[in-house]
Amino acid sequence: MIAVLAGYAAWVVFPMLWVAYSSLKADAAIFRDAFALPLAGDLHPENYTRAWHEARFGDYFFNSVLVTATSVALIVALGAMAAYALARFYHPAGRAVFWLFLAGLMIPAQLAVIPLFFELRSLGLLNSRAGLILVYTANGLPFAIFVLAGFFRSLPRTLYEAAVIDGCGEFAAFWRVLLPLAKPGLVTVAIFQFIGVWKEYFFAFMLVSGDLEGRARTLPLGLANLSITAQYRSDYGMLFAGIVLVTIPILLVYLLLQRQIVKGIATGALKG
Amino acid sequence: MAKVVIESLTKVYPEKTGPGVRAVNAIDLTVEDREFMVLVGPSGCGKSTTLRMIAGLEEISAGTIAIDGRVVNQVLPKDRDIAMVFQNYALYPHMSVYDNLAFGLKMRNFPKPEIDARVREAAALLGLDQLLDRRPKALSGGQRQRVAVGRAIVRKPKVFLFDEPLSNLDAKMRVSTRTEISKLHARLGATMIYVTHDQVEAMTMGDRICVMKDGDIMQVAEPLTLYNHPENLFVAGFIGSPPMNFFSGTLRRTDRRIEFVEAREPAREAAPNGSNPLSLPLPEELARRGAGCIDQPVVLGIRPEHVHDALTTTGADPARTAEVRIEVAEPMGAETYLYLSTGVTNFVARVRPTDRFEVNQRIKVHFDLDHAHLFDPVTGRVLK
Numbered sequence: 001m002i003a004v005l006a007g008y009a010a011w012v013v014f015p016m017l018w019v020a021y022s023s024l025k026a027d028a029a030i031f032r033d034a035f036a037l038p039l040a041g042d043l044h045p046e047n048y049t050r051a052w053h054e055a056r057f058g059d060y061f062f063n064s065v066l067v068t069a070t071s072v073a074l075i076v077a078l079g080a081m082a083a084y085a086l087a088r089f090y091h092p093a094g095r096a097v098f099w100l101f102l103a104g105l106m107i108p109a110q111l112a113v114i115p116l117f118f119e120l121r122s123l124g125l126l127n128s129r130a131g132l133i134l135v136y137t138a139n140g141l142p143f144a145i146f147v148l149a150g151f152f153r154s155l156p157r158t159l160y161e162a163a164v165i166d167g168c169g170e171f172a173a174f175w176r177v178l179l180p181l182a183k184p185g186l187v188t189v190a191i192f193q194f195i196g197v198w199k200e201y202f203f204a205f206m207l208v209s210g211d212l213e214g215r216a217r218t219l220p221l222g223l224a225n226l227s228i229t230a231q232y233r234s235d236y237g238m239l240f241a242g243i244v245l246v247t248i249p250i251l252l253v254y255l256l257l258q259r260q261i262v263k264g265i266a267t268g269a270l271k272g
Numbered sequence: 273m274a275k276v277v278i279e280s281l282t283k284v285y286p287e288k289t290g291p292g293v294r295a296v297n298a299i300d301l302t303v304e305d306r307e308f309m310v311l312v313g314p315s316g317c318g319k320s321t322t323l324r325m326i327a328g329l330e331e332i333s334a335g336t337i338a339i340d341g342r343v344v345n346q347v348l349p350k351d352r353d354i355a356m357v358f359q360n361y362a363l364y365p366h367m368s369v370y371d372n373l374a375f376g377l378k379m380r381n382f383p384k385p386e387i388d389a390r391v392r393e394a395a396a397l398l399g400l401d402q403l404l405d406r407r408p409k410a411l412s413g414g415q416r417q418r419v420a421v422g423r424a425i426v427r428k429p430k431v432f433l434f435d436e437p438l439s440n441l442d443a444k445m446r447v448s449t450r451t452e453i454s455k456l457h458a459r460l461g462a463t464m465i466y467v468t469h470d471q472v473e474a475m476t477m478g479d480r481i482c483v484m485k486d487g488d489i490m491q492v493a494e495p496l497t498l499y500n501h502p503e504n505l506f507v508a509g510f511i512g513s514p515p516m517n518f519f520s521g522t523l524r525r526t527d528r529r530i531e532f533v534e535a536r537e538p539a540r541e542a543a544p545n546g547s548n549p550l551s552l553p554l555p556e557e558l559a560r561r562g563a564g565c566i567d568q569p570v571v572l573g574i575r576p577e578h579v580h581d582a583l584t585t586t587g588a589d590p591a592r593t594a595e596v597r598i599e600v601a602e603p604m605g606a607e608t609y610l611y612l613s614t615g616v617t618n619f620v621a622r623v624r625p626t627d628r629f630e631v632n633q634r635i636k637v638h639f640d641l642d643h644a645h646l647f648d649p650v651t652g653r654v655l656k
Contacts, residue, residue, distance in 0.1 A: 162364070163364075163375075
């Protein structure tokens with residue numbers, strides 16, 4: 001059993017390690033022996049600086065951080081408020097709104113990409129970070145509302161009543177009492193959306209690849225671009241360095257928040 | 273501190289079809305300043321709904337609630353100057369005990385030193401001093417309950433509302449907390465309205481008790497008045513444990529007296545043990561009350577402590593004695609409950625714990641009718 005698991009782990013981990021150590025090799029070394037470890041005297045950390053500057057990963061990294069951070073913040077903030085309202089108050093239209101959001105979860109957004117493209121173009125938001133943020137936020141909200149509405153429904157109603165008697169208005173009751181209690185849900189949503197947005201390629205490719213000054217392109221786009229050009233220039237060292245740069249933040253999130261991620265998956269499954 | 277005046281208060285929960293469910297039915301109730309009023313009744317009687325309307329958590333369908341002379345129907349809960357203790361305590365799980373206590377004051381923008389002073393005062397009063405840094409999760413049930421009470425105390429509200437605050441505690445804790453809340457009431461001298469389904473809590477804590485059933489008030493009175501002079505069958509049966517015994521029958525006028533004759537139940541007539549319906553001459557006062565109902569069906573109510581073992585009762589009137597069968601004997605220690613049967617009606621007697629009784633034994637019991645009541649079986653009202 002352990003042997004099987006160890007074998008599987010090696011199977012999964014090796015390609016990542018291979019990319020990581022190959023990113024320090026020169027192209028010639030990669031071609032000489034693709035799987036050999038880099039020689040101590042022949043390390044090429046300049047692969048990273050070249051990826052950062054030549055392939056403009058510096059710009060893309062900044063774009064990615066900005067787009068991801070803003071989108072996730074908006075998704076969590078708007079999602080929490082919408083979910084709270086839908087879970088807490090009864091309104092005849094509430095159910096319809098909730099189902100509308102759920103429909104957003106079930107229909108692949110890719111189906112809407114052509115109208116979306118024209119919509120953004122007429123808004124003048126093509127090839128801009130703002131346009132991308134808007135699309136990612138809208139795309140992430142259904143999941144956030146789905147998870148958080150479940151969280152808010154599970155909180156006892158008397159907590160809200162106690163807050164109201166203690167002197168809270170509607171917003172204070174939400175902000176000071178119920179929102180802090182939904183923190184596990186907020187963290188779950190934030191992590192999942194972070195990972196989803198950080199590595200998102202399809203919408204970025206459709207909506208911002210026309211940007212040539214590096215003011216909107218995100219890392220996945222840059223990476224794809226690099227992999228295409230690297231094939232012809234045969235600059236594999238730089239390509240691997242780029243892959244490592246893209247992977248590091250996700251790896252960090254996993255390492256730091258491992259427990260919440262697993263808990264979040266389980267909670268999401270139960271709260272549905 | 274304040275008086276609460278409730279007039280024609282009604283709560284109707286709308287239904288998809290039909291007129292809706294009337295949870296509270298045009299009730300009138302006045303809770304005096306500094307009074308401890310208990311609302312008691314079986315579940316679904318409207319007591320919690322009434323309390324929640326006073327708190328402002330439930331909309332009022334009709335009628336008015338006035339606190340301290342001001343009608344509060346349209347006033348938000350936070351502006352009614354009330355505090356409430358919930359059945360599940362509703363402590364804020366993400367705050368320490370200190371912050372739980374301070375929250376209501378913070379939201380009302382009290383200056384920090386005043387908040388601190390009040391929180392520490394309440395904590396000392398309730399023995400929570402050592403627990404101020406803890407989260408609710410790390411507290412026992414009794415401690416959580418005290419924090420919930422403390423959260424109400426610090427605010428020094430006009431009216432305290434309690435919604436079955438003891439029902440999540442174990443039996444022992446419940447008794448000690450009950451006395452603590454009573455002491456607190458004496459100490460704070462505040463108006464308190466307390467909802468419970470437990471008639472023992474109601475009897476022991478209330479200055480006055482309001483008994484409710486199906487959205488109506490059945491009787492409002494001091495505990496012993498309620499116990500000794502119930503206005504109707506419901507109150508008579510609800511207050512007291514074991515409850516009052518009821519016998520269905522008719523009143524007959526014999527030469528000089530009025531007699532209560534227990535109705536024979538046709539179905540039981542052929543019972544193998546043979547039924548032995550009661551036939552009891554009424555004492556003067558009870559006869560006077562029943563005089564208007566001769567030959568009409570009535571219900572005779574008598575508490576278990578007024579049914580005695582005839583052998584050990586001195587001066588028992590033989591005419592008010594009957595032979596009955598013991599079905600179960602329950603020794604409670606301080607007394608013994610005998611579950612008896614006349615063959616028609618099952619009833620309970622509280623007798624001395626030192627005497628020994630056998631199941632199926634036939635014994636003579638004496639009915640102390642000076643403490644009995646007569647009820648109209650149709651309206652349920654006591655005959656006066």
